[in-house]
Amino acid sequence: MKHSTNHSTRHGHGPSGRPIRHGRGPAHRIGRTLALVLPVVLVLSGTLAVTRVDWSGNDSSTSALAASAEDVSRRAPSRAPQDVLRDKLLLELQEKNPGVALTHLQEAVNGRPSLGRHCASIARALGRAAVRAYGPTRAQSFARPVCDTSFATGVAAQHT
Incomplete structure (x- = not known):
């Protein structure tokens, strides 16, 4: 008498004999993409402070704050x-x-x-x-x- 084994119950293997991959679907790819893209988006969105240096010599101060708190929310002209x-x-x-x-x-x-x-x-x-x-x-x-x-x-x- 021959015993049949059910492939789906073998230690994390599916019916085809290949291992089942848990958590590696579209949600995993989206998460990885966000993890890579989000820091770049934050930097490019203007969250960094910007200073301006006056090289004209007209003013004795070496730098001035170029953006105030309300200007940060507006997009700076290129x-x-x-x-x-x-x-x-x-x-x-x-x-x-x-x-x-x-x-x-x-x-x-x-x-x-x-x-x-x-x-x-x-x-x-x-x-x-x-x-x-x-x-x-x-x-x-x-x-x-x-x-x-x-x-x-x-x-x-x-x-x-």
Whole structure:
């Protein structure tokens, strides 16, 4: 006499002989997706504080709070690429030197030709900032033919 075994009662195996997977269905996939996406959504939704640095030299304070509690709930307008680049290069000029900032300006314009029409104004801003940081003689020593002579023009305009 032959005994038949019921496959469904064998230690977590289904009728086909394969193991039964508990808790690995659509709910598990949704949970994993939320665990990965939720932190990114929170960061991008503007929950971080933002500060603004005044590089113009008109104000002696180094930073001011850019958003108040009521402004945080409103979506901030997106900044133009040339404004982002200018701010990045001005910071780089302060942290390193104008030569590094000018090199990165040239690389940015070469890599993204649409920034070319803003190159002169960015270079002039770098020239003005270089005079404030290094003085007119030392700032002029960093001049190079990036965006024609706009950096030197900015140095001269700030010096006079």
